[in-house]
Amino acid sequence: MNGKKTMKLGVLLLAAACLTTSAWAQGEYPKQQTEEEFQSLMPITGTVETMAGDFKLDHSFPAPGEADKIYDMMDHQRASQLYLWGLPIVGMTRWHLGYVANYPDYDYNKIVAVKTFNERRGVLTANETTDYFWGFGNTRKSAVILDIPPGLAVGMICDMWEQSPGDYGVFGPNDGKGDLVAVVGPNTPQDMVPERNDDLRIMEIGTDQCYWLFRLIGTEDEVKAFTRKLKIYNYGDEPKPVGIVAGRDKFTAEYQPRGLAYWEMLHMAINREVVQDRDRFFMYWLRQLGIEKGKPFNPTERQKKILIDGAEAGELMAKALVYNERMDGVLRQNNWRMILGGTWGDGNKYTNRMKYWDAIDPRSRYTYEAITTSPAMTMPKPGKAQLYIGKFEDEDGQRLKGGNNYVIRVEKDVPANLFWSIVIYDADTRCIIDNRDGVAGGKATVGSKVEGLRTNADGSFYVLLGPDAPPKGWEANHVQTLPGRGWFPYMRMYGAEESAFNDEYKFPTIHKVKNFSE
DSSP: HHHHHHHHHHHHHHHHHHHHHHHHTTOOOOOOOOOHHHHTSSSSEEEEEEEEEEEEEEETEEEEHHHHHHHHHHHHHHHHHHHHHHHHHHHHHHHHHHHHHTTTTTOOEEEEEEEEEETTTTTTTTOSSEEEEEEEEEEEOOEEOOOOOOOEEEEEEEETTTTTTTEEEEESTTSSOOOEEEEEOOOOOOSOHHHHHOEEEEEESSSSEEEEEEEEEHHHHHHHHHHHOEEETTTTSSSOOOEEEEEEOOOOOSSSOHHHHHHHHHHHHHHHOOOGGEEEEEHHHHTTTTTTSSSSOOOOOOHHHHHHHHHHHHEEEHHHHHTOOTTTTBBBGGGGGEEOSSSSTSSOOOOBSSSSSBBHHHHHHHHOOOOOOOHHHOBTTTOOOOEEEEBBBBBBBBBBBSSSSSEEEEOOOOOHHHHEEEEEEEEETTBBBTTTTTTTOOEEEETSSTTTOOOOSSSSSEEEEEOOOOOOTGGGGGGEEOTTOOOEEEEEEEEGGGGGTTSSOOOEEEEEEEEEEE
């Protein structure tokens, strides 16, 4: 090394040392804990008080019997966090297996046509406005090809963790003029992936199985023409029109089961899928609770007790995340909340990967109350977007209860190019309110596509909610609620314009009333 280089290196090292010393002097490093402080924070012999209970130490060792209590605490905490972690894949797996059980003619690469109230009511926060066509594929043998015709379709691909590589249809890059998509999973053989070209989009997912959704908004004839031309098949197989399985008014649950059934479904899910690197610690936690990939579901009685209690505690956490939101960046006018969206790291997105961490609370919150994501849903663009907002209390800050009557006022000129709707969901199931037995039941939606919707003289709309029957002439604007059960609304704007995002358009108000004559 020559003298100039040596001198330059020395200057750089000296500068670095000066910066380090300066940073230390400015207090940027934590103060060193003294021995006395260290010893004062935990007794050698005595009781340690924690939020999870009190634990005794004897000469710094866990006292007799205390280690078992500590392990119970540790395993219970892990079980409750595993409940939150597993929500998306448990919901998707239950959904798929429900279709397999309900329909002998169902299989991968087919779509289920969902049209009736009963066919929708098991799916988290489904809507009643669009015809749904959805299904599952498997990329392990070869890429899954979707040959999508032009039409009024809003759709996307998701993996089994509800992460999406992209949209198609009117909110996709081709603006509804047709799409050709190849879905590629982590185990898809390279020779079974078609070559890229200008007409083909490759969508890569993190699981072997994929899910697709088509929300069809056109007329009945347009919907039929679209589905006749739609093709879904594995690369290498013969392209042919997709097989359609009629819903037959059958109920299929997608919302996550409770108790030990939750863990049995999670065990099934992890055995049907690949393990992602980010989940390896969670897989270890599961193993300590008697759930292991490649082995039968056979937890001990102690583990079963912890799993059941952990699922209950985990669901309480999920309810808090949904109904008592603590994340910044998602609240809007008068406590309406962006269901999807918000700033990065706050609202749930089509991917949970951030610069230094993967978001788990937003994912758990969203997949407890709803299903599936996509770029167009989570990063909406004015005029080419789906806007979803929700609200969990009235204008007095009180929870929405099925035994009370309410009026929602929707301001005129809702900024939605395709349609807007308000759908009422049950706070326990997070699905369409099951009011089928009521006189005005079997209906949970008021919106622009509801036949007979009544408009006020100033162009605004009233939505009447409660156990009472509506006044004559207001039936289309009414949803019957159930005494003893909580409810909440979602407002959807499809083709939402800029004024829906910048607070120019005023979101609805919800007022409790004694009766609808008020």
